[in-house]
Amino acid sequence: MIERTPLLNFTTHAILIVGLVMLLLPLWIVFVASTHDFRTVNTVPMPLWPGSHMVENYVAAWTQSGFGPKMLNSLVMAIGVTTGKIAIAALSAYSIVYFRYRLRMVFFWLVFITLMLPLEVRIVPTYAVAANAFRPLQVLLDVFGMSWLLESVTGLRLVLPEWSLLNSYSGLILPLIATATGTFLYRQFFLTVPDELLEAAKMDGTGPLRFLFDILLPLSKTNMAALATIMFVYSWNQYLWPLLIVTDPAYGTAVMQLQRIVPGPLFGEPPRWHIAMAGTLIVMLPPLLVVVFMQRWFVRGLINQDK
Amino acid sequence: MSGKRVTFKNFWLAILLILPQLFLVFTFFYWPAGEALYWAFTLEPPFGGEQQWVGWQNFETVFADPLYWNSVKRSLLFAFSSTALAMGIGLLLASFVDRQLAGYKVYRFIYFWPYAVAAPAVGLAFRFIFAPDAGFVSAINVWFPGLWNPALDGFDAMVLIVLANAWSMVAYNFIFFLAGLQSIPRSLVEAGAMDGAGAVRRMRDLQLPLIAPTFFFLIVINITDSFVNSFGIVDITTGGGPARATDLMVFKIYSDGFKGKDYSLAAAQSLVLMLMVCALTFIQFRFVERRVHYS
Numbered sequence: 371m372i373e374r375t376p377l378l379n380f381t382t383h384a385i386l387i388v389g390l391v392m393l394l395l396p397l398w399i400v401f402v403a404s405t406h407d408f409r410t411v412n413t414v415p416m417p418l419w420p421g422s423h424m425v426e427n428y429v430a431a432w433t434q435s436g437f438g439p440k441m442l443n444s445l446v447m448a449i450g451v452t453t454g455k456i457a458i459a460a461l462s463a464y465s466i467v468y469f470r471y472r473l474r475m476v477f478f479w480l481v482f483i484t485l486m487l488p489l490e491v492r493i494v495p496t497y498a499v500a501a502n503a504f505r506p507l508q509v510l511l512d513v514f515g516m517s518w519l520l521e522s523v524t525g526l527r528l529v530l531p532e533w534s535l536l537n538s539y540s541g542l543i544l545p546l547i548a549t550a551t552g553t554f555l556y557r558q559f560f561l562t563v564p565d566e567l568l569e570a571a572k573m574d575g576t577g578p579l580r581f582l583f584d585i586l587l588p589l590s591k592t593n594m595a596a597l598a599t600i601m602f603v604y605s606w607n608q609y610l611w612p613l614l615i616v617t618d619p620a621y622g623t624a625v626m627q628l629q630r631i632v633p634g635p636l637f638g639e640p641p642r643w644h645i646a647m648a649g650t651l652i653v654m655l656p657p658l659l660v661v662v663f664m665q666r667w668f669v670r671g672l673i674n675q676d677k
Numbered sequence: 678m679s680g681k682r683v684t685f686k687n688f689w690l691a692i693l694l695i696l697p698q699l700f701l702v703f704t705f706f707y708w709p710a711g712e713a714l715y716w717a718f719t720l721e722p723p724f725g726g727e728q729q730w731v732g733w734q735n736f737e738t739v740f741a742d743p744l745y746w747n748s749v750k751r752s753l754l755f756a757f758s759s760t761a762l763a764m765g766i767g768l769l770l771a772s773f774v775d776r777q778l779a780g781y782k783v784y785r786f787i788y789f790w791p792y793a794v795a796a797p798a799v800g801l802a803f804r805f806i807f808a809p810d811a812g813f814v815s816a817i818n819v820w821f822p823g824l825w826n827p828a829l830d831g832f833d834a835m836v837l838i839v840l841a842n843a844w845s846m847v848a849y850n851f852i853f854f855l856a857g858l859q860s861i862p863r864s865l866v867e868a869g870a871m872d873g874a875g876a877v878r879r880m881r882d883l884q885l886p887l888i889a890p891t892f893f894f895l896i897v898i899n900i901t902d903s904f905v906n907s908f909g910i911v912d913i914t915t916g917g918g919p920a921r922a923t924d925l926m927v928f929k930i931y932s933d934g935f936k937g938k939d940y941s942l943a944a945a946q947s948l949v950l951m952l953m954v955c956a957l958t959f960i961q962f963r964f965v966e967r968r969v970h971y972s
Binding site: 378379382383385386389390392393394396397399400403411412414415416458459461462464465466467469470472474477480481484485486487488490491492493494496497498499503506507510544545547548549553554561565568569572578579602603606607609610614626627629631632641643646647650653654657658660661664665667668672673 | 681682683684685686687688690691692694695697698699700701702703704705706707708709710712713766769771773774775778781784786787788789790791792793794795796797798799800801802803804805806808811812813815816819820835844847848849852854856876901904905908909912913927930931933934940943944947950951954955959960970
């Protein structure tokens with residue numbers, strides 16, 4: 371702190387409080403709206419203080435949308451994507467940093483370039499792959515003549531099975547796992563680990579896998595926590611991809627459900643905003659809790675990405 | 678890349694370790710991108726059969742379509758106004774939190790919360806708050822009937838989605854600006870103050886130039902994010918309407934490709950969008966990283 375003029379201090383507090391109100395007001399309104407009955411929520415302007423219908427609204431929203439299995443699906447997806455991303459990021463960063471081979475820079479850039487194109491931008495062609503996730507590999511094998519070679523040698527034709535990702539957990543999880551940021555974050559971490567550690571380990575006769583699992587990964591715990599919080603929020607909040615890959619309600623996620631609870635005069639229903647807002651709050655709560663309780667790791671991970 | 682002095686030599690193990698990532702990147706990234714390229718230059722005959730090579734015809738169709746240019750224009754308007762708003766507010770809040778008065782940790786803690794909320798959830802919340810016949814903003818319709826109606830007025834709808842997107846992006850900008858401001862040595866700012874530079878002057882001539890890399894990094898991230906995030910917000914609040922006033926690029930690709938089932942046209946549009954996002958990222962890597970660095 372440099373200047374402590376009363377006027378400047380007052381302005382500071384005033385602006386910070388206005389900012390606080392602006393950022394919290396939408397969340398507060400969602401909460402307040404979810405505690406009133408149908409008539410109160412549709413009065414203009416709506417009261418700014420919670421009402422007494424909270425429990426019944428949440429019960430109604432929960433049962434109507436079947437949030438039980440939907441939240442479970444979201445949880446499976448979020449945990450699957452998060453663990454998958456961390457595992458794959460750690461393994462590939464380890465390969466790039468701790469092994470010396472010519473292709474490693476090529477591999478690094480192949481992974482790193484994916485940062486440029488998020489899923490939403492290439493949604494149409496990615497969806498086309500989902501019907502059979504082995505198709506690209508099959509074509510590659512055919513083109514490079516490997517299956518022909520194999521056929522002429524063994525008399526067997528190598529045909530990969532069809533692997534549809536539609537309406538499955540693997541479809542929800544796998545396309546989101548490839549991670550440039552995670553790989554980059556792990557690479558940064560591995561580069562800060564002193565060389566002497568590996569020298570000492572090698573002297574003691576430690577193999578590459580043992581070194582990774584017994585020494586490096588335990589050291590990277592904070593790194594892992596940071597990555598986990600970011601990726602959990604990211605994958606829980608996925609919307610467009612689940613919307614395409616899932617047509618069977620049994621695999622529907624909580625965020626997808628938001629589309630169904632939009633009240634609108636379009637469908638000739640009364641605007642039941644109190645139920646819709648209760649549903650919104652249910653859907654946004656898990657990632658919000660992660661951010662509130664794990665903010666320290668979250669922010670560290672975000673800023674260290676330093677793309 | 679600064680490498681390790683000591684490494685392992687086991688080539689096949691190295692390949693094995695990176696193979697899962699390569700498989701995923703190939704299957705869900707490079708292959709689809711390549712296929713989009715193929716589709717963009719071919720057409721499926723109406724009665725089935727092989728894809729036919731049609732050269733630039735798909736792109737000509739796309740570029741001749743005024744609806745496409747409408748969506749490009751709307752996307753850019755959306756991207757630039759929500760970026761300006763989110764970055765402006767983020768910087769303002771960060772520079773005041775950086776003064777570290779009593780309680781600044783509470784602000785820092787709470788300002789970050791909106792980042793956790795999914796785009797469609799932001800959309801639904803804002804749809805309610807800004808609804809023409811319920812919520813809060815509709816109060817102005819009591820005094821001036823028909824003044825605010827995002828369901829009928831294209832401008833109102835655009836304002837709605839810009840505000841929703843800016844609200845969800847402020848937190849991210851705030852965190853990065855704050856980290857940038859706090860990485861400036863205190864002694865430098867104090868020296869400026871001793872030379873008689875006021876708070877505004879120090880911000881303009883000292884702090885802002887020093888966080889220029891953060892600034893440009895955030896511009897690129899915000900614009901890219903506004904392309905990506907927009908789908909959830911638009912799909913829940915306006916559905917591209919009214920009268921295509923909020924028909925943003927990702928939303929149009931989605932509706933052409935999956936509702937209209939025209940993969941070739943959607944692929945051509947995807948390709949243009951991919952090039953735009955790539956160009957932005959490229960500018961960030963090449964141009965910004967080199968020119969704007971003061972350390």
